Amino acid sequence: xxxRFVAHIVSRICLVVCFIMVAPLGWAIYDNFxxxxxxxxxxxxxxxxxxxxxxxxxxxxxxxxxxKINAKDGLAIVGLSWLSLSFLGALPLFLSxxxxxxxxxxxxxxxxxxxxxxxxFTNVEILPRGILFWRSLTHWLGGMGIIVLxxxxxxxxxxxxxxxxxAESPGITAERIEPQIxxxxxxxxxxxxxxxxxxxxxxMAGNMPLFxxxxxxxxxxATGGFxxxxxxxxxxxxxxxxxVIVFMVLAGMNFALHYRWIKGRPRALFFNEEFRYYALxxxxxxxxxxxxxxxxxxxxxxxxxxxxxxxxIMTTTGYTTADFDMWxxxxxxxxxxxxxxxxxxxxTGGGMKVVRIILSVKVAFYSIVQTVLPNAVLPVRFNGKSLxxxxxxxxxxxxxxxxxxxxxxxxxxxxxxxxDLVTALTACIAALSNIGxxxxxxxATQNYAWVSPPGKWLLTFLMLSxxxxxxxxxxxxxxxxWKK
Amino acid sequence: xxxRFVAHIVSRICLVVCFIMVAPLGWAIYDNFxxxxxxxxxxxxxxxxxxxxxxxxxxxxxxxxxxKINAKDGLAIVGLSWLSLSFLGALPLFLSxxxxxxxxxxxxxxxxxxxxxxxxFTNVEILPRGILFWRSLTHWLGGMGIIVLxxxxxxxxxxxxxxxxxAESPGITAERIEPQIxxxxxxxxxxxxxxxxxxxxxxMAGNMPLFxxxxxxxxxxATGGFxxxxxxxxxxxxxxxxxVIVFMVLAGMNFALHYRWIKGRPRALFFNEEFRYYALxxxxxxxxxxxxxxxxxxxxxxxxxxxxxxxxIMTTTGYTTADFDMWxxxxxxxxxxxxxxxxxxxxTGGGMKVVRIILSVKVAFYSIVQTVLPNAVLPVRFNGKSLxxxxxxxxxxxxxxxxxxxxxxxxxxxxxxxxDLVTALTACIAALSNIGxxxxxxxATQNYAWVSPPGKWLLTFLMLSxxxxxxxxxxxxxxxxWKK
Numbered sequence: 001x002x003x004r005f006v007a008h009i010v011s012r013i014c015l016v017v018c019f020i021m022v023a024p025l026g027w028a029i030y031d032n033f034x035x036x037x038x039x040x041x042x043x044x045x046x047x048x049x050x051x052x053x054x055x056x057x058x059x060x061x062x063x064x065x066x067x068k069i070n071a072k073d074g075l076a077i078v079g080l081s082w083l084s085l086s087f088l089g090a091l092p093l094f095l096s097x098x099x100x101x102x103x104x105x106x107x108x109x110x111x112x113x114x115x116x117x118x119x120x121f122t123n124v125e126i127l128p129r130g131i132l133f134w135r136s137l138t139h140w141l142g143g144m145g146i147i148v149l150x151x152x153x154x155x156x157x158x159x160x161x162x163x164x165x166x167a168e169s170p171g172i173t174a175e176r177i178e179p180q181i182x183x184x185x186x187x188x189x190x191x192x193x194x195x196x197x198x199x200x201x202x203x204m205a206g207n208m209p210l211f212x213x214x215x216x217x218x219x220x221x222a223t224g225g226f227x228x229x230x231x232x233x234x235x236x237x238x239x240x241x242x243x244v245i246v247f248m249v250l251a252g253m254n255f256a257l258h259y260r261w262i263k264g265r266p267r268a269l270f271f272n273e274e275f276r277y278y279a280l281x282x283x284x285x286x287x288x289x290x291x292x293x294x295x296x297x298x299x300x301x302x303x304x305x306x307x308x309x310x311x312x313i314m315t316t317t318g319y320t321t322a323d324f325d326m327w328x329x330x331x332x333x334x335x336x337x338x339x340x341x342x343x344x345x346x347x348t349g350g351g352m353k354v355v356r357i358i359l360s361v362k363v364a365f366y367s368i369v370q371t372v373l374p375n376a377v378l379p380v381r382f383n384g385k386s387l388x389x390x391x392x393x394x395x396x397x398x399x400x401x402x403x404x405x406x407x408x409x410x411x412x413x414x415x416x417x418x419x420d421l422v423t424a425l426t427a428c429i430a431a432l433s434n435i436g437x438x439x440x441x442x443x444a445t446q447n448y449a450w451v452s453p454p455g456k457w458l459l460t461f462l463m464l465s466x467x468x469x470x471x472x473x474x475x476x477x478x479x480x481x482w483k484k
Numbered sequence: 485x486x487x488r489f490v491a492h493i494v495s496r497i498c499l500v501v502c503f504i505m506v507a508p509l510g511w512a513i514y515d516n517f518x519x520x521x522x523x524x525x526x527x528x529x530x531x532x533x534x535x536x537x538x539x540x541x542x543x544x545x546x547x548x549x550x551x552k553i554n555a556k557d558g559l560a561i562v563g564l565s566w567l568s569l570s571f572l573g574a575l576p577l578f579l580s581x582x583x584x585x586x587x588x589x590x591x592x593x594x595x596x597x598x599x600x601x602x603x604x605f606t607n608v609e610i611l612p613r614g615i616l617f618w619r620s621l622t623h624w625l626g627g628m629g630i631i632v633l634x635x636x637x638x639x640x641x642x643x644x645x646x647x648x649x650x651a652e653s654p655g656i657t658a659e660r661i662e663p664q665i666x667x668x669x670x671x672x673x674x675x676x677x678x679x680x681x682x683x684x685x686x687x688m689a690g691n692m693p694l695f696x697x698x699x700x701x702x703x704x705x706a707t708g709g710f711x712x713x714x715x716x717x718x719x720x721x722x723x724x725x726x727x728v729i730v731f732m733v734l735a736g737m738n739f740a741l742h743y744r745w746i747k748g749r750p751r752a753l754f755f756n757e758e759f760r761y762y763a764l765x766x767x768x769x770x771x772x773x774x775x776x777x778x779x780x781x782x783x784x785x786x787x788x789x790x791x792x793x794x795x796x797i798m799t800t801t802g803y804t805t806a807d808f809d810m811w812x813x814x815x816x817x818x819x820x821x822x823x824x825x826x827x828x829x830x831x832t833g834g835g836m837k838v839v840r841i842i843l844s845v846k847v848a849f850y851s852i853v854q855t856v857l858p859n860a861v862l863p864v865r866f867n868g869k870s871l872x873x874x875x876x877x878x879x880x881x882x883x884x885x886x887x888x889x890x891x892x893x894x895x896x897x898x899x900x901x902x903x904d905l906v907t908a909l910t911a912c913i914a915a916l917s918n919i920g921x922x923x924x925x926x927x928a929t930q931n932y933a934w935v936s937p938p939g940k941w942l943l944t945f946l947m948l949s950x951x952x953x954x955x956x957x958x959x960x961x962x963x964x965x966w967k968k
Contacts, residue, residue: 071858330898333905337891360884367881371955374555389873396880397851400844403887407821414814421817421923422905439905471855 002073006080007059011052013081013150014088017141018048024092024137027211028130037130040095048088075471078147082464085146086110089138098131107448107456112138113146114467115348117225117318117436118459120449125230129211135226136215142467143222143348144192144255152185184256191258192348196221199247206240220247223349225318225436233308234321241304241321245311249282252315252343273383274344274355281341281354285310285334292331314338316350318436325443332439339429339438340402350434350466352402358382359395401470406432409462416454427451431462486557490564491543495536497565497634498572501625502532508576508621511695512614521614524579532572559955562631566948569630570594573622582615591932591940596622597630598951599832601709601802601920602943604933609714613695619710620699626951627706627832628676628739636669668740675742676832680705683731690724704731707833709802709920717792718805725788725805729795733766736799736827757867758828758839765825765838769794769818776815798822800834802920809927816923823913823922824886834918834950836886842866843879885954890916893946900938911935915946 025041032038069077089112090105099105104120111118112135121127141149196217203213215228229235233244250258257275260268269275289306293299299306305322312319313335324335342351352360359380366378379386409428417424419441426438427448437444451459509525516522553561573596574589583589588604595602596619605611625633680701687697699712713719717728734742741759744752753759773790777783783790789806796803797819808819826835836844843864850862863870893912901908903925910922911932921928935943 072856075855328898329902329905329908330895333895333898333908336905337895361888363877363881364885364888367878367885368955370878371559372556389877393847393873393877393880394851394854396877396884397847400880400883401848401851404845404848411814411817411821414812414817418813421813421820424813424817471852 002069004059004061005069006073006077007055008061009077010080010084011055011059013146014048014052014084016150017085017088017146018045018052020137020141021045021048021092021134024130024134027133028128031129035128035130037092037096037098037128040092040097041130041134043095044088044091047091078468079464081147082113082468086113086460086464089113089134092134093131096128096131098127101453103453103456107460108135109138110460110463111436112136112224112226113142114434114463115139115143115222115224115316115350116431116434116463116467117219118430118442118448118463119226119436120447120451120456122447122449123230124226124228132215132226132228133211136218136224136228139222139224139226140196140218143218143224143251144189148185149189151182152189187259188255191255191262192221194262195247195250195258199243202243203240206237206243208236208240216244217247219319220244220317221251221348223248223251223315223317223343223347223434225312227319232321233319238301238304241308244319245304245307248311248315248317248319251317252311252347252349253278254344254346255348256346257344271383274358277358278344278354282311282314285314285338289331289334292328296328298327309335310338313435314341314349315343315347316433316435318430320437320444323444325439325445336426336429336439339426339433339435342433350432352399352433355382356395356398359387359392360399363392363396398470402432405462405465405470409458412458413455416452416458427459428462431459432466434463434466486553488543488545489553490557490561491539492545493561494564494568495539495543497630498532498536498568500634501569501572501630502529502536504621504625505529505532505576505618508614508618511617512612515613519612519614521576521580521582521612524576524581525614525618527579528572528575531575562952563948565631566597566952570597570944570948573597573618576618577615580612580615582611585937587937587940591944592619593622594944594947595920596620596708596710597626598918598947599623599627599706599708599800599834600915600918600947600951601703602914602926602932602947603710603920604931604935604940606931606933607714608710608712616699616712617695620702620708620712623706623708623710624680624702627702627708627735628673632669633673635666636673671743672739675739675746676705678746679731679734679742683727686727687724690721690727692720692724700728701731703803704728704801705735705832707732707735707799707801707827707831707918709796711803716805717803722785722788725792728803729788729791732795732799732801732803735801736795736831736833737762738828738830739832740830741828755867758842761842762828762838766795766798769798769822773815773818776812780812782811793819794822797919798825798833799827799831800917800919802914804921804928807928809923809929820910820913820923823910823917823919826917834916836883836917839866840879840882843871843876844883847876847880882954886916889946889949889954893942896942897939900936900942911943912946915943916950918947918950 021041021044025038025045028035028038028041086106086109089109090102093099093105093108094102099108099120108120117139124132199217199220200213203216204210208216212228215226216233218224219226227233233241253275254272257268257272286303286307289310290303293302293306299322308319308321309324311317316339324332340352341357342353343349345353345355359382362380366380370376370378380392381387406428409432410425413424413428414421422439423441426440427442430436430438430442437446441450442448448456448459505525505528509522509529512519512522512525570590570593573593574586577583577589577592578586583592583604592604601623608616683701683704684694684697687700688694692700696712699710700717702708703710711717717725737759738756741752741756770787770791773794774786777786777790783806792803792805793808795801800823808816824836825841826837827833829837829839843866846864850864854860854862864876865871890912893916894909897908897912898905906923907925910924911926914920914922914926921930925934926932932940932943
């Protein structure tokens with residue numbers, strides 16, 4: 001591993017985040033200059049700068065470091081950056097005293113950066129605005145990716161940028177191989193910024209104050225889920241709920257696709273197989289859910305409630321306007337299955353991603369056809385192109401790693417918590433797919449305050465594994481990583 | 485499809501089973517000549533012979549039929565045979581009036597043939613012995629496979645035998661490709677027969693009556709689970725429980741491996757990677773379970789209870805001596821995970837099979853190593869040999885098909901039953917992996933009497949899919965099967 005180079009980039013990314021932390025500091029100062037959270041932010045920024053500077057000084061770059069880094073370095077930079085940011089980000093929460101332990105702060109902020117939105121606060125409405133803003137801002141940074149932002153804004157990393165970009169961005173990267181990775185990063189963040197701006201305006205048009213509009217927009221566009229209200233989006237008007245639904249759908253789509261239709265190629269949408277399935281799945285499920293809710297009389301606004309909850313879970317946002325834990329068991333389980341699917345590749349959503357599910361289902365279907373026609377050659381196709389066996393195997397391997405990680409996480413969670421099976425399993429998938437709420441004791445109206453410290457660290461590990469698409473975190477468990 | 489040939493073989497297999505049905509008829513006559521069950525068996529045998537004869541007459545073989553059948557025909561023969569046998573086998577239960585509807589009889593007998601052991605009877609001790617014997621005998625026939633028996637005993641099918649053998653026998657078939665498939669079938673049934681004989685003797689040595697010894701041996705060797713007692717093996721002495729444990733372990737092993745060590749090659753056991761993992765997993769889990777049960781004081785004989793339940797679930801037998809639904813949640817969930825794993829390939833056990841789990845875990849592990857070393861060539865090895873990409877992809881495709889079938893089965897079950905999630909999910913995996921008991925409302929001390937007819941048909945479908953390793957049943961859902 002190119003240790004010096006890795007340390008260098010990680011510290012520079014921490015410096016960027018220290019700079020960004022000035023924004024919540026601003027809200028803290030605006031509300032009360034002498035408050036405890038103002039001091040907390042100032043100390044955190046100072047600690048971040050000092051630590052980063054120390055690392056930069058110790059691991060000074062030498063001439064031979066300006067060579068090409070390898071895949072391992074890329075994964076390590078991403079994994080270590082995210083860990084460092086979660087530590088740095090947890091400092092203000094801990095120092096301002098809003099969380100009782102550092103574990104809680106780390107859980108909350110990792111939940112923020114990974115766009116999970118699982119909270120340990122039982123009452124968020126009493127929190128200072130600086131803290132609330134920071135919590136939501138971590139969503140926004142983590143959604144499109146802090147390293148992608150770094151690539152977009154700061155001096156070129158040359159060919160190394162691609163390794164980092166690949167390691168942080170969700171989904172299958174085949175279509176993102178462009179010569180100008182810096183341009184790609186800029187375009188993606190550009191689209192993200194435009195949507196964010198638009199949603200804030202539309203929410204304010206519905207009489208939401210600027211502060212709440214910003215926080216909820218960050219939570220929506222990043223498919224995060226932190227709210228400034230205890231009852232989440234449920235307290236707002238139907239207009240605001242529909243705005244959030246529309247932007248959740250947008251956030252769950254591939255941002256490269258957004259860039260294309262914004263640039264005047266709207267047909268790109270309909271030629272994209274993943275988008276077609278994504279749209280179809282949402283339409284079908286919303287109709288079914290609305291129909292069942294109407295028939296059972298469990299909701300006074302079945303279509304809106306169905307649309308909000310289905311889209312929120314499918315895109316892995318985790319905002320709620322209804323307690324879906326009270327719905328029929330078949331609907332609850334359908335929501336759990338949606339948690340595994342998640343958003344599209346290249347979106348800010350979590351989960352396995354629609355594209356991987358499509359390919360896995362195709363592999364399964366072709367394996368049945370293959371038994372009927374043993375000599376047929378059946379290449380897996382996507383967007384009309386045949387995929388190589390190697391890529392297909394990588395996709396199904398991801399499917400298996402995901403399922404195995406989910407099962408082993410659930411066993412460990414049950415060992416440390418001894419809660420019921422539904423709570424344990426949905427807490428683990430809600431963490432791994434970066435959703436937030438699960439069922440039962442971690443349901444729509446519950447929170448994670450009751451989870452013990454070991455349980456919180458376990459869920460934090462699952463959140464990071466899920467957001468960074470498993471490998472950036474899991475490589476640290478593999479001996480090959482530690483060999484020269 | 486070679487329709488005439490398929491119809492011909494299916495009818496001949498039905499005739500074989502009509503002949504075997506004379507055994508339970510014998511018990512019925514022995515107990516009471518004029519009883520309703522005697523008449524039921526006589527009518528069933530007559531119906532079976534008439535239907536088979538009619539089909540044989542209508543689909544007379546022509547000269548061109550004596551050619552090689554293809555994979556599709558093999559799968560179709562196996563799928564149709566098993567469906568026909570379940571219908572035929574359900575007749576005595578329905579005609580004797582022990583079940584209220586034909587659905588119940590079909591469920592019970594499919595549960596028998598597929599070695600699931602899920603029962604709809606709330607009190608089996610009042611059932612006539614002829615019926616009890618038939619129930620258990622279907623286990624024994626289904627365990628090693630009725631078609632494998634047909635291949636072993638009846639006139640050679642030539643090269644066609646291999647297609648049928650492959651379609652009915654569980655596990656990955658690479659090592660079973662021998663020139664003399666008839667010999668292989670004979671050897672496997674020979675080993676099966678010896679073990680069956682031995683267990684009956686050992687159970688009778690523990691003062692179990694011949695009838696119960698036979699029924700429980702059929703249930704053990706086939707990893708079935710039907711008992712003649714309401715409290716399953718729990719009512720018997722520790723000696724009998726240990727005998728059953730040992731034979732469950734044997735039944736969960738590859739019978740080709742048994743054949744080798746019986747033939748004087750005991751070292752074959754230790755060179756077999758699948759057996760090593762199987763033995764290791766059982767030892768580790770029994771120790772952990774025994775330790776937890778001892779610490780929590782939930783059992784007065786922790787080692788025996790741990791060994792019995794772990795082995796029974798892992799081998800997919802489903803006998804019980806303790807209500808594991810009262811155990812800590814982590815142990816309950818560990819048992820659920822064991823349900824997915826199942827026995828070894830080539831055993832009479834169900835589930836995904838140990839070999840497929842090993843290979844899937846290897847694929848997952850190598851995919852992580854591959855991200856660290858993108859240019860490394862990492863072939864998946866088993867028993868020291870590299871496997872082809874095609875075989876590996878087939879194994880992981882099976883993993884995916886299994887998981888998808890489990891999830892879709894659970895959704896459908898929840899739609900037709902609206903029971904809690906734990907019941908629905910464990911009922912589906914208990915059916916798909918051919919175990920029998922699950923958790924909650926289908927737990928160790930419960931039964932399937934409460935399930936509605938649609939739910940029963942769904943579980944029946946899952947049992948057949950699981951026993952025939954998915955494809956023999958699933959091909960009927962694929963359009964390619966119906967094309968010329």
